[in-house]
Amino acid sequence: MLRKWITNHNQYTMLKAELKNKIKEKPISALSKDERKLVLSIRDKTKQKNRNNVTRTMAYLDYFKLHPEVHWSLLAHLVSRNAGWNMTDLKGEFLARLLTPKEQNDFYLFLERGNWLIFQDAYPQLLLYEASKKQKTSLFHLLTHLNVSRFMEPFWTHFWNNQSSPLLTTALIINEQNYIESRVILNDQYQKNVLHTILFRLQDVFELNHILIPYETQSIKQTNFVGGTVHHFSSLKDRILLGKKLYHDLYSIKSRLNYIIIWTEQHPHTGSRHDFWPHLFTDTKKISPSSNQLLPHTPTDLNKNGPRIYSPNLKDVWEDWTHSAAEDEDWFKDMAMFPLVKKKINDKEENVLNHYWNTIEKLEIAVFAKKLFTRHSRY
Template identity: 30%
Template sequence: MDEQMLIKQIALKTRNGNVDNISRTNFYETFYFQHPEIKWALLAAFVSRNAGWNMCDLNGDVYSKILSSSYAELLFLTYERANWLIFQDAFPQLLVYHYSTIYRRPMFHLLKKFQVSSFMYHEWMRFWITRNEDRLLKALIINEQNVIQKPVIDHPLFRKKIFQSLPFKGQDFLHYSIVILPTLQGELFGASVKKFVKVDERIELGKTIAEILFKPALFPQFLTFVRKTTHTGSRFDFEKFLLGRKCRTTPFLRIAFPVIRHQKPVEQSWDEKGKVQSKWFDPPQMKQPIQITNWYKRKRKEIEIVASIKEWFQLHRKMD
């Protein structure tokens, strides 16, 4: 296969994988099992699962009573846009690496055909030589969080209607910004970020989740969850182990939401506008408990109570 055919092949596979949250998750997981040395792929799969759970919450039994339909729709589009952009940027990188292993020579010069940052070109070349898996993991976290900063986090519509909104500022209550790593034993691990709009904070969260994910004592449990649990978007995927629930309170993602068509923005690469900060490669600062099972159960109960109260007030307002 010549390089032009290879570029077309990578573009086609990326397009097929970037249909919706379910396809992205499946493609990340499939790639990781092909190339377990690329740890970021498994991290991305778990983050993608979390995005799906957050999306489906918006059409679930609880959040639909708390949030307006217009707000929920825009919040869904925010999740969808960010995750589409990350996949559109990252998956060609993974495929270029895949073909490099097949042809047994680095082919990372092809990354420029997919508007991948020069920062990542140098990081992939470094990895090809050093095989430093943790360095590449952090580099991909850094890159993808910078990729979504301008087109999503700083986008005027999303910033005003979502990130500056009262519901999002109460995200600690609604747990928008927590990443959960479930196990089949019904235990949950994870971490959250307070200032989601800050790229430094999201990078720190990514590194923290990666640190938890690949802890030798926990990693086999997370891997077993991925192998044995099909991602549907519904929190029932893990709540059935945690809460012993017999039915879903959130729907299947592909039933709840349509496929969204996106266009990749044409703009200057983030690393041409700002400096890569050395602190981004530092180890994460593990400040909070990583075992969050009891916290999650308590938080779910609190949200259900708030939803019931709001539903009661709305019902009595109509009766009056």
């Protein structure tokens, strides 16, 4: 135990020193012909896979199958699935009747921009590691040429030498959340149209920010969940700590991890919540918009003959969006984030299934109340 503590302490001390040097680092050097070719190839592959939430979500999973030691790619796949479900919720059974078309579009662009940005920053890192494996040499000095923060090079180099998956995963969580902080969360447009709207203030009431990680065990053939909830989405620290907790939940029980991986392989991502609960959700709109669902009292009451909630496939309700180029500024200017590398998390698992079910019930009530109010206001 003492030896492990000393080893970890020495690793953190070394990384801290390297990160401090990165802050003072001189401008990046010129590329060789082969390096320039590799950088252009990585950018092209990233662009091809970054068309929409479905393509990028599946790209993460495909990468994980080839490089399972990069734990973050599986975590990113599962979190990106949730981003897709949130996107289609905006055109689904409940939110489409609670939000105006403009609000639906603004919120979609908020989700899509964050999902797009993280992929275009993280996927080149994954491809560079893949190239390093093929060439059997570290290529991480090229990260800055891919506009990746200087924060990441020491962690990738350490991973290359030590294969410390948890440390790399933590670094990627910190990096990607900082990457979208100024570009999305603090962006004036999204602050005005999304974060400061009544809708977003109601996030804590409806608890819409669930991250659901589905799986099925061999003994019980029904969908189980592990995951968490962001109660303050605009808090950078909270998002990072949730990411660390989700990673812990994902990898803390090996048997469950295997079930989760099997589930992802057996259920291709479509953006519809039908992917994980076909007994409750349908990707086909069969009922009139004015009707109301009569949901069972608990998730365990679900059956094949009960009413189902409309949850469309992503491709059926949202077209591919052409994004403006990401800002080049590096977020890493001081060591303020480094303590979060070691910061402990609350590893107590929450009952995310019940939380999510309560959200569905609240949305159903809100739709009914709005319909009732609209009816009475006519008189």
